[in-house]
Amino acid sequence: MDHTGGTSAFIGNNKDVKIIAREGFKDELQEHSPVEPILKQRNIRQFGRDLPAKDIINRGVAPGITPTDRAGKGYIAPNLTFQDSITLNLAGIDIELHAADGETNDELFVWIPNLKTLFAGDNYYKSFPNLYAIRGSQYRDVKSWGESIQKMSTYPVEYLVPGHTRPVSGKTLVHSNLKNYSTAILSVYQQTIDAMNKGYTLQQTVDSVRLADSLIEQPNLQEFYGSVPWGVRSIFLHYVGWFDGNPTNLYPLSSSQEAKHVVELAGGEEKMFYKLSQALEKSDYQWGLELADYLLQTDYKKVKVTKVKIALLRALAAQQINAPARNYYLSYSYELEKSLEKSAL
Numbered sequence: 001m002d003h004t005g006g007t008s009a010f011i012g013n014n015k016d017v018k019i020i021a022r023e024g025f026k027d028e029l030q031e032h033s034p035v036e037p038i039l040k041q042r043n044i045r046q047f048g049r050d051l052p053a054k055d056i057i058n059r060g061v062a063p064g065i066t067p068t069d070r071a072g073k074g075y076i077a078p079n080l081t082f083q084d085s086i087t088l089n090l091a092g093i094d095i096e097l098h099a100a101d102g103e104t105n106d107e108l109f110v111w112i113p114n115l116k117t118l119f120a121g122d123n124y125y126k127s128f129p130n131l132y133a134i135r136g137s138q139y140r141d142v143k144s145w146g147e148s149i150q151k152m153s154t155y156p157v158e159y160l161v162p163g164h165t166r167p168v169s170g171k172t173l174v175h176s177n178l179k180n181y182s183t184a185i186l187s188v189y190q191q192t193i194d195a196m197n198k199g200y201t202l203q204q205t206v207d208s209v210r211l212a213d214s215l216i217e218q219p220n221l222q223e224f225y226g227s228v229p230w231g232v233r234s235i236f237l238h239y240v241g242w243f244d245g246n247p248t249n250l251y252p253l254s255s256s257q258e259a260k261h262v263v264e265l266a267g268g269e270e271k272m273f274y275k276l277s278q279a280l281e282k283s284d285y286q287w288g289l290e291l292a293d294y295l296l297q298t299d300y301k302k303v304k305v306t307k308v309k310i311a312l313l314r315a316l317a318a319q320q321i322n323a324p325a326r327n328y329y330l331s332y333s334y335e336l337e338k339s340l341e342k343s344a345l
Contacts, residue, residue, distance in 0.1 A: 003122075003163075004072075004075045005072025005073065005074050005075050006072060006074045007019065007074050007075060007076040008073075008074035008075075008076060009074055011076075018079065018080050018088075019076050019077065019078045019079050019080065020078060020080045020081070020082070020086070020088075020097065021078035021080075021081055021106065021108075022081060022082060022083070022099055022106045022107075022108055023081045023082065023083050024105075024106055025078055025081065025106045026077070026078075035136070038136070039135065039136050042134070042135040042136050043135040043136075044331065045135070045327065045328045045331035045332060045335075046133065046134050046135040046324045046327055046328055046331075047059055047064065047135075047324075047327060048064055048326075048327030048330060048331055049331075050331060050334070051064075051327065051330055051331060051334070052334075055330050057323065057326070058323055059225070059323050059324070059327070060127055060130075060224040060225030060226075060322065060323030060324060061125045061126070061127050061164035061165050061224065061225045061323075062164050064323070064327070082097065082099075083099065084098070084099050085097060085098045085099065093112060093114065093115075094112070094113060094114060095110060095111075095112055096110070096111040096112075096113070097109075097110055097111075098110075098111065098151070100121070100123055100148035100151065100152070101141050101144035101145065101148055102121075102122070102123035102129075102140070102141070102144065102145035102148045102149075103121075103122040103123055103129070103130070103140055103145070104122075104140070105141060105144075107121050107122065107123050107148070108121060109121055109123065109148070109152055111155055111157075115159070116156060116157060116158035116159060116171075117157070117158070117159040117160075117161060118152060118155060118157045118159070118160055118161070118174075119161045119163075120152065120160060120161065120162045120163065121162075121163045122162075122163045122164065123145060123148055123149060123152075124149060124152070124160065124162050124177075124178070124181060125162045125163065125164040125165040125225070126162070126165035126166070126219070126220045126224075127165070127220070127221075127222060127223070127224040127225035127226060128184065128221045128222060128223045128224070128225070128226040128227070128228065129145065129181070129185060129225070129226045129231075130225050130226035130227075130230075130324070131145070131185070131188070131226055131230065131231030131234055131235075132226075132227075132230040132231055132233065132234035133324070134230065134324055134325070134328060135324075139234060139238045140234065142185060142188065142189045142231060142234070142235055143186070143189050145185055146182045146183075146185035146186035146189060147182070147186075149178055149181050149182035149185065150178075150182040150186075152178050153175055153178035153179050153182060156171065157171065157174045157175070157178070158170065158171045158174065159174070160174045160177065160178070177220050180215055180218050180220065180221060181220065181221070183215065184211055184215050184218075184221050187211065187212065187215070188209060188211070188228055188231050188232060188235075189235060191208065191209040191210075191232075192205055192209055192231075192232050192235040192236060193235070193239075195208045195209065196236060196239065196240065199245060201244040201245060201246050201249075202233065202236050202237075202244040203244075205232055205236055206229045206232045206233060206236075209228060209229075209232045210228065211228060222321070223321065223322050224321060224322060224323055225322070225323060225324065226322075227322055227325070255297055256297045256298075258294075258297075259293075259294040259295075259297030259298055260297075260298065262294050263294060263295070263298055263300075269295065269298060269300040269301075272291060272294065272295055272300075273295060273300065273301060273304075273305065275291055276288055276291040276292055276295065276305065276308055277308065279291060279312075280308055280311055280312060280315070283315070285312050285315045285316045285319075286316070288308070288309075288312045289309065289312050289313070289316070292305055292306075292308055292309040292312065293309075296309070303340060303343075306336055306339075306340055307340070309333075309336060310333045310336050310337055313329045313330070313332055313333040313336075314329065314330065314333050316329050317329035317330045317333070
């Protein structure tokens, strides 16, 4: 949606202009979704749209300052579409457009042979790719994404221009960046498939998949925007759905039933609250969040538990290099804070 609203700014009064896209382009826009209200809320959290100015850093591959990414009034529908590729001559320059499934299934890249320049769209940027968006999105075809980058790496590119982050110059550097990018994506995909075929559960699969040491240190594969575990979860659920193969999870206890049993196992609410406080003091933040959620199911000292959860979320945010995760932690913490203020009125 954030790539469709500015076309009219480029054409002036000229109405006779080609608007080029892949076939099925409009199908990729998640308009009029039945879950639009929650998608909108999660979008706000992921991008930190409602954060105070002091908390805004960035979105991993972009500044964190734009208030919305809904379609603007400048959208103009395509009038020239293609399936696999198309070659045009515009202003005396030969331009090739190639289908390249990835972040969306209507992505393309633009290759200009005479300038040795390739425009990658959102399939490449200086971060481990966002194989799954925590705001909620349709499945991003991870295998096809890796293969699209592989295809880009076969061109004699000297200038690589992403949709986000700075261009990359120099044939050797461009080639190595594209190669390690495709290798990383396809490695995550194949490791996930292999773990699934061994009968691993979802969490066991997540725990088993990691980038090779040679990839982890690459500057263009840091998890500023995308996250390896998020990608693994997305692949797993795409192929087998919500059931992870463990019969325990066929009919699990309700959240409140599970919380009741866990609290009893811990020796009661007071002891669990003590463990929650300890988790915050000992910087065991993720465990603390999980304990807080159990206690919140029981309504025990709800205000105090919520305040501890807010502190835990902000502590995790302070440690987090992944911008969407950081923004989500912080955004959620402010929502909880506002709910406490509202209930106190």
